[in-house]
Amino acid sequence: MASNRGVVYMGPGKVEVQDISFPDLVLRDGPGVNPLNVGRKCDHGVILKVVTTNICGSDQHMVRGRTTAPPGLVLGHEITGEVIEVGRDVEFIKKGDLVSVPFNIACGRCRNCKEQNTHVCLNVNPDRPGSAYGYVDMGGWVGGQSEYVMVPYADFQLLAFPDKDQAMEKILDLTMLSDIFPTGYHGAVSAGVRPGSTVYVAGAGPVGLAAAHSAQLLGASVVIVGDLNPARLEQARSFGCETINLSEHDNLGEQIEHILGVPEVDCAIDCVGFEAHGHGRDHSEAPATVLNSIMEITRAAGRLGIPGLYVTGDPGAVDEEAKVGTLKIRIGLGWAKAHTFVTGQTPVMRYHRELMMAILHGKAQIAKAVNATKISLDEAPKAYNDFDKGAARKYVIDPHGLVK
Template structure:
């Protein structure tokens, strides 16, 4: 099968790889029809992780079931399914609690597994023609009859739509709240859409990329350009000095300011911008270590964080990757009902063969490159 393979920092290649296949009785084999490039893929693409060369990337996947293992009962050949990026077993303590992003058995030695991701188990990614799905009955989300028509919407259920929604859950967004979101990338835009779905009275999105801010405004948010580094002051002004009720961090440890990485910038700005006793949800990726960071603390996975200010303000912070299965069914139903259209953030739809160039342009944050989806069958 054709697949996109990581070969080293900023080098990915589409090449022939051994076909994905059923390995265990509970596996499902999916023919991938749409797979996305995620901002999290760029950490590996840039060589900022311990990703092994020769591995297939891609954790945002959707396709048609081609084969099922003998132990699979619910999923049938021909079903169109979306796969949560985090792989859960369905029976461990965390999975039983709905914390599928922290499965205790799918990746022995670590809580959490994913497709094609550094440190998240041996599983191949889905930027390929076929994908093996472990624990298929549990992990496959079967899509409704309009699945082919709305495929570009439903594929967002694999990661960024649930992750953006998760940011609002972690922050505690309720109807009438004012919400400050740092990051107008795909996840930040999904957080903005989710905040509006939950009835927020005002959604403010902070970034430095004007094209992304324009898209945030189109989606009903107030864009805040942080090019001059005064976003917290702008948010305080827009909330009459009170601060936002809730804040969402959707950038992560590679936050950039005027061309330089400042890993603690978004977190400290949120402490300033969110009101006393307000809630902050952090879904941007922060890693346990980043030897390639220009910041000495971040090399060891640490931040110069304004903890004293946060403590004095009585703020609550919740963190972690989204437990996709906790949200994907109800978000699927919003798409089916026409209440949500996450595909509006897609900027490029390309064949799998064009993936190397797409990675290069997306990594460079070129204007207009917001969300890239790949079509292996194109």
């Protein structure tokens, strides 16, 4: 049996690179695997040699101990790899294909998948609609921050790159297709960004930067990014965004007025989620801050894209209500301003092909926007620690040393 290694969550604040089982076309029992998923045969799946796999802010929530993730969970839902084995029911994906894996696991057969709502597939997670690799309460599908991984429903899900050599030249861009580029783009589309729009993006982490770049691609006239981290704001400015340092200013509308001449924007995107902090020099965790602030500064009849993660279980929350995802949101304000809210996981397959074409033909430079930084598998624990401290980087793990 071939060997395999992966990044494993060991408990709050701790990840390790460990020997893990080599994947086969069956979902075996293990940490976080729903009992009803144990033994699922995946002859419709493939085994990938992982070429790149990225560290995501959603992973960081688990590593901080802010979810109910069990120790022993193999992490990683942003996966790009080479097909080395195909199941007997796979017809169109071939051995040797270089493919992007949507982080949503989707069967392609249920009503939601047929309606392009692959983020809430009905057949892959016995707990609730929707699933992902290496993530808490998502059915237990093994994560891809590893050397090898199994991917089910290959013909439906996988995006094969048309030319492997061309793809490897742009792999630091293409690796973002599994999650953060479509996620940022979905946030911008959900917010109604169009040519001439003024846009506020809450959060300058990788998803926020991807949302800002996506807003630019969609024709926004001004993209304003707010964050508490000066280094991340500098990264946003590097590709033409206006920025607001929220650790120095607690009146967001006033700062937007300094930039635009009016204290509101056409569209807003929440790329922070449930670990949000308040604004100002003495800021502390206040999980409804972003949602309430973007309602305040978005024009009447505007739209709010909310790709930032919100959870139903947060053992480290600031109060008992927040521990079950109940936040003090000013829904009356949103109602009065006739806002449209779009939440939930991103349906990656709705966007990944067009974004791939934008990358391959030089229209999108997402790796530059998010400061893609290649590391080895063994460097992953340090990268998690640096990311937790606010590093203005998107860490891309190269398990086999294949990336130039």
